[in-house]
Structure formats: C-alpha cells, structure tokens
Amino acid sequence: MLSDVLLVSAPGKVILHGEHAVVHGKVALAVALNLRTFLQLQPHSSGKVSLNLPNIGIKRAWDVARLQLLDMSFLEQGDPTVPILEKLEKLKEVADFPEDCTDHERLAVLAFLYLYLCICRKQRWTAEDLELINKWAFQGEKVIHGNPSGVDNAVSTWGGALRYQQGKISSLKRPPALKILLINTKVPRSTKALVLNVRNRLLKFPKIVAPLLTSINAISLECERVLEEMATAVPAPEHYLALEELIDMNQHHLNALGVGHTSLDQLCQVTMAHGLHSKLTGAGGGGCGITLLRPDLTGPEVEAVKQALTGCGFDCWETSIGAPGVSVHTAASLDAPVWQALDGLCAGQWASSS
Known part of the structure; x- marks a missing residue:
C-alpha cells in the first residue's frame, strides 16, 4: 500500500512526418510533447478503488474486497501481447457500466481496470521497469484502438524522439527542443x-x-x-x-x-x-x-x-518537442501553482486501500 501521494506523468506526442506511409512500411518520426497527462495515486481507507478522469467526466469506484473475490484467472491466460477481446468482454461485467455510458467512457474504464487488475504497481523503475511500463501501456492502447502501431505508448514512455518502421522503434539522439x-x-x-x-x-x-x-x-x-x-x-x-x-x-x-x-x-x-x-x-x-x-x-x-x-x-x-518520458513528481519538483492545481484536478487519478 502506498504511504504517500504518488504523482506520475507522461508526455503527449505528435507525428512529425510519415503519417499513413508508415502503414505501408515507410519511416515515421514521432516526438514527445511538453504537454503531459498526470496520474495521481492516493491511498485511503475506504475499502474502494476509485477512478477519477475529470477531463472526460468519469468518476467511478469499485469495492476492493469484491474485486478480490471475483474470478480473474482469465486475465492470466495466454500471452498479454495477443488480442484481448475475450478478456474485455468479461471485464465489462466487472465494470458494471451504467446505461448512459458512452463508448469512449467505456473504453477508458476498461483500459484502467485491465491495467489495474494486472499490474503490480511500483514507485521507482529501472530500464526493465520502463520496458514493462511500455508493454502494459501498449495493452491499454489495444483496448482502445484495437491494432495500434506501438508508437504512442513508446514515445510517452521514453520521451524524446523516435523513429518507427515496420514495428522497429529506435530513439533519435538528443533531439533539439523545437x-x-x-x-x-x-x-x-x-x-x-x-x-x-x-x-x-x-x-x-x-x-x-x-x-x-x-x-x-x-x-x-x-x-x-x-x-x-x-x-x-x-x-x-x-x-x-x-x-x-x-x-x-x-x-x-x-x-x-x-x-x-x-x-x-x-x-x-x-x-x-x-x-x-x-x-x-x-x-x-x-x-x-x-x-x-x-x-x-x-x-x-x-x-x-x-x-x-x-x-x-x-x-x-x-x-x-523532445520532452522527457514517463516521470515521477514530488511537490519539490513542481512549481507550487502547478502542484496545487494538480492536487485538485488530475487528468487521471485512482485511490485504493490495497
């Protein structure tokens, strides 16, 4: 269980060149932006895991004890890099969507639940941890987009600028901060x-x-x-x-x-x-x-x-462009006005007693 609030962030990305051509085996250049999505993890004793995505109007909560009693063995079946449509259909029962839930809200919640239920969370990461972050972020991309290239999650994980061609991703050395x-x-x-x-x-x-x-x-x-x-x-x-x-x-x-x-x-x-x-x-x-x-x-x-x-x-x-990749923040690493704003409103937040 987390003892303190943990704030992490990852950069957005744009394609500089290579849109559509990359689908046909050509080179694409993707760069990280200095515009970030923040995730705040905050422990509490309510016995619930809560998800708050204020940018898209989602606020949901699930009883942790109930989640632990559910049969989640289907999440461990097979390789996590294979299509997961069958797993998502079963997760919909766990999500318990209201009737007025829109498609993009459903996908956002499913991506969260899938990652939350599968990942053992860490506060620090090595190169191996970044590989794992990238791997799981790719699964979230697959939940939402079906058959993504892997560029988005890679550039948000490592930051900087990436060259992508036919599934192979490599970093550009020290891209200028254009x-x-x-x-x-x-x-x-x-x-x-x-x-x-x-x-x-x-x-x-x-x-x-x-x-x-x-x-x-x-x-x-x-x-x-x-x-x-x-x-x-x-x-x-x-x-x-x-x-x-x-x-x-x-x-x-x-x-x-x-x-x-x-x-x-x-x-x-x-x-x-x-x-x-x-x-x-x-x-x-x-x-x-x-x-x-x-x-x-x-x-x-x-x-x-x-x-x-x-x-x-x-x-x-x-x-x-060329922003750093996924990062951990503390109050000391952010300007006071930024921290205060994020404390009340994060792009994504979950809180759990487990």
Missing part, C-alpha cells in the same frame, strides 16, 4: 476509415500513390538527418528553412493521399499569412495540426498567430 504550436481543429474523424481510404487509393492508383509514399519516406529520413545535425551543432537559420520546406511538401503529399480537410487547409492558410509553416499530424481528416515556431519569433508575433487560430474556432497550445 518550439511548435499544437492546434486542434475539433473536427472529428475516424483513423480506421482514413487508413482504409489511403489503402484503397493505393490499390486504385498504384503508380501514383506508391511514389507519394516513397517520397513521404524520404521526407522523414531527411527530417531525421536535419534534426541530428541540429543536435550536434548550433542550429542555424538554414536548418529551420529546411524543416519548413519538409513540412510544406509533406502536407501537400498528405492532401494528395486524400487525408486533408478544409479545416486543415484553413489552419495552413492562417499560419502562412504569418510566415509560418504547418501540417496535419496523425490521421488527418480534421483532428490536429502542428506549426513550427522559429527561434527568431517574438512573443507578440506568436500570440498574434494563436489569436488568429482561436478566432477560427480552433484550440491552440504553445509547446516544444
């Missing part, structure tokens, strides 16, 4: 449907789409080269010019693949009016985009861009 804007167009989309559309377009126009995927692969490799050069020397204006050109080319390629959207076009037009370069990140079809911020930009210039984007109805965050 500043970016992360913009949410708030246009919903289906990743599964967009991936299928690209596959169908490849089958229909193989001589057109295959070279596009090869070109996107080359963009990822060139971006990797530029980032490594920036990490070993003083970043120069030509480095940022190269990154901006790569962003523009990749965005045009993604539009040609059919995963663009009018909201993303608007995003690019707004930032280009301020001399900045943007592209979609992730599946496309709406969703999120990123904008590179050159180091010569002033604070008022960045604020003007952010105001223009929010004026379009978008959400906008200023952040940086």
